[in-house]
Amino acid sequence: MLKKTFVFIDSSNLYHGLKVNKLYTYFDYKWLFEELSKKFDIQRVFFYDAIKDRIIEPEQYARQQKFLESLKKKISPLTIRQRKLRYIKVDIRIEKIKEKPKYKEHKTLLESFLIESGLQKLSKEKGIDILLVTDLIKGAFQNKYEIALLVTGDADFVPAVELAQTLNKEIINVHCYAGSSSELRNICDSHIQIDVDGKYKCILKYY
8 A cells, every 4th residue: 555645846946956957858747746656645745936026027927827827737636835036136127128129139148247247136035945844844743644755955954854754754855866965865764866768758766
């Protein structure tokens, strides 16, 4: 009998991991969910994401919302946990100028200039990790799951993993190769690596 499992996805960390490992083109969340479902009784999937500001980044916001809607159709049951992206330094006038037709074709060069000059906006995810930790520990205390699949490469989750393990929960780290924390992998009961085979088809390697 498959064990009752919750999945916790740190979307930003996974996105950057897929990019660094050149896996993003081949990866699909529906594939990941279906592959994991072969070995685990997945009861719930938590997806953590920082929401962009629709005024500051209208195009990115629209793309993000479209992606989240498509994700709901691919994975069930899915719980999306959101916090607003915090913008540390923003000049809305600059954002509007960047979208003018005469600058759009040189947008990459313009953004490079703004970053080097210190005028480009800075953003920071705020509170996303806390949401994940809260759900992980709350679920462990309430005995909601037997196994937690922690999809991230971030070492900041190590203390939360250790606490969940004291409650007799099995924690499995799901990660990409480059950019993932060896400390996190080692503290977890086991780990699963997202990779591609010789035909550039995504596969999971169990350790």
